[in-house]
Amino acid sequence: MCVTALGGGGILLHLGLRYSFGAPRPLSLLPLAVLLIAGGIPLVIDIVRELLRGNFGADLLAGISILAAVLFGEYLVGAILVLMVSGGVALEQFATRRASSVLDALARRTPRIAHRRLDSGITDVPIREIAIGDALLLFPHEICPVDGVVLDGQGVMDESYLTGEPFVIPKTPGAPVLSGSINGETALTIVAEKLAVDSRYARIMAVVEEAQQHRPRLRRIADRVGVWYTPLAVGVALLGWAGSADPFRFLAVMVIATPCPLLIAVPVAIIGAIALSARRGIIIKNPTVLERIDRCRTLVFDKTGTLTYGRPSLTEVIPAAGFTRDEVLRVAASLEQYSKHPLAGAVLAAAGAAQLDPQPVSHISEAPGDGLRGELAGRRARITGRGTVLREQGSLPAAVPTLASGMECLLFIDDAYAGAFRFHDAPRRESRSFVSHLQPRHGVGRIMLVSGDRESEVRY
Numbered sequence: 106m107c108v109t110a111l112g113g114g115g116i117l118l119h120l121g122l123r124y125s126f127g128a129p130r131p132l133s134l135l136p137l138a139v140l141l142i143a144g145g146i147p148l149v150i151d152i153v154r155e156l157l158r159g160n161f162g163a164d165l166l167a168g169i170s171i172l173a174a175v176l177f178g179e180y181l182v183g184a185i186l187v188l189m190v191s192g193g194v195a196l197e198q199f200a201t202r203r204a205s206s207v208l209d210a211l212a213r214r215t216p217r218i219a220h221r222r223l224d225s226g227i228t229d230v231p232i233r234e235i236a237i238g239d240a241l242l243l244f245p246h247e248i249c250p251v252d253g254v255v256l257d258g259q260g261v262m263d264e265s266y267l268t269g270e271p272f273v274i275p276k277t278p279g280a281p282v283l284s285g286s287i288n289g290e291t292a293l294t295i296v297a298e299k300l301a302v303d304s305r306y307a308r309i310m311a312v313v314e315e316a317q318q319h320r321p322r323l324r325r326i327a328d329r330v331g332v333w334y335t336p337l338a339v340g341v342a343l344l345g346w347a348g349s350a351d352p353f354r355f356l357a358v359m360v361i362a363t364p365c366p367l368l369i370a371v372p373v374a375i376i377g378a379i380a381l382s383a384r385r386g387i388i389i390k391n392p393t394v395l396e397r398i399d400r401c402r403t404l405v406f407d408k409t410g411t412l413t414y415g416r417p418s419l420t421e422v423i424p425a426a427g428f429t430r431d432e433v434l435r436v437a438a439s440l441e442q443y444s445k446h447p448l449a450g451a452v453l454a455a456a457g458a459a460q461l462d463p464q465p466v467s468h469i470s471e472a473p474g475d476g477l478r479g480e481l482a483g484r485r486a487r488i489t490g491r492g493t494v495l496r497e498q499g500s501l502p503a504a505v506p507t508l509a510s511g512m513e514c515l516l517f518i519d520d521a522y523a524g525a526f527r528f529h530d531a532p533r534r535e536s537r538s539f540v541s542h543l544q545p546r547h548g549v550g551r552i553m554l555v556s557g558d559r560e561s562e563v564r565y
Contacts, residue, residue: 137180144187145171165335170359177356186363196373215306216250216284222294232301243293248285252304253295255280260291261447265415267305273447285309290445338362404549408556408563412540413530417448417512419455421527425504431461433516433524436486439463440477448514448528476514487517510561529565 152168167190174183219235220242221228227242232250235241240256243249249262261273264286273289276282282295285306301307342358375392382389389395409415424433438456441449442463456463466479466486476489491508494501494515502522505515511529515522543549556563 137184140184140187141171141175141180144191145175145183148187148190166338166359166363169339170356170363173356173359177353179356182356182360186360189363196376199376216248219250220244235297235301237297237300239297241295241297243282243288243295245288245290245292247288249282249288249295250304251284251295251297251301252299253282253297255282256294256296258291258293260293261289261445262293263287263289265409267309275447402549403551403553404543405553405555406540408554408558409530412536412554413532415530417451417528418531419448419451419526420511420529420531422455422524423506423527424524425522428518428523430524431459433518434459435461435464436481436484436518436523437488437514437516437526439466439481440469440479440486440488442466443469443479444471444477446471446477448512448526451528452526485519487520488514489517490514510559510565529562 149168149171152165156165167186171183171186174180174186216232218229219232221230221235222240222242235251241250241253255276255278257278259275259277261275262282263273264283265273267283267285274280276289276293282293283306284299284301284304338359342355342362345358346352346355348354375395378395379389379392406412422430422434424430434452434456437452438461441452443466453463464481466481469477469479471477476487476493478485478487480486491501491505491513494505504522506525509527511527513528514526516524516526540552543552554563
């Protein structure tokens, strides 16, 4: 990048001194000399190294042309070639750094300070000093620094960044917590069960960083033909020199044969592809895949947040006999308007879409593990899970439907079973048309779906 900036500035300064100010030739050539020394020598050294490794890429032609231009006193020609070669390298590095933003985002999310709870109070310590068994206070909306279990407090945590699952997870004493997950609106006290370097988030960081360090180099168009093109161009240039007895013919052929546009063609295309993809919601982590993607015949998709919206939605309301769908949905929404439960928003969104306004509720309570209770219009209502009902009553009412995929809650009105609500991470509206067009338009032969979710949910 520095050589490219130096090259552009040096050439402009040379042209200004020579043609605008009429400076003497030695003075006007000074910027070019600086450029050729500072930028040309490292480039030529790199090219020689590649040559010793047996790589006859297009850069070899550029290196020979730069040397010939300097030997024949055509410093401006040499400087332009240095600018073109360094510009291609700079664009390639820029494309790689831009695609590596995922690693930067992970690094920025890494917690650096933890709040250790002691008998004497709370002390902030670097996460590397956390020991197994330490009690740590996790403030609202903070990122969990280590793997552990909840010691005190009740709330929810967003683990989607780690697991890919769209639901925030309720946390009560004894519940496990993962490093890298985001705490909800309630402070929690956790006990560290692993050191920071051994926690799940640290392992993810290590894997991503290793993948970035072993990334293959972009293979430019000119390099693919360099094995036969470079010797041919040098041979033609030598024939021109021998046939005319004019060494400048050699330089002329070499400069013309140097494929400067091809040296920057792929980096420019890569940058354009990364930018265009980003505007359409596609993040490219490794730019080299763009050179191979036209040969891909099997595509493996992630589920959550890729083919789905990544958030729960109410997909089915099953009223019991004697109740209507609108009735049970209105009662459920009336209760959920007072709740912070992960599924409350989905119930309220479904009620809003059906134009069902929630009713006022009194005597609201939401004890951990008990469900949501309240009174409305003279009736007692309760939303809970089938596990709680089984624990309390030993069996489920006969009208409760069999367990299916997704998440579920049950509604009781005046202690009578009134209906069931099922939730899924709904497929995106455009997912079907997108997947369907891959085979006829792009020759994709096999499409696979990978998920850590239950098989029934994936099949749904």
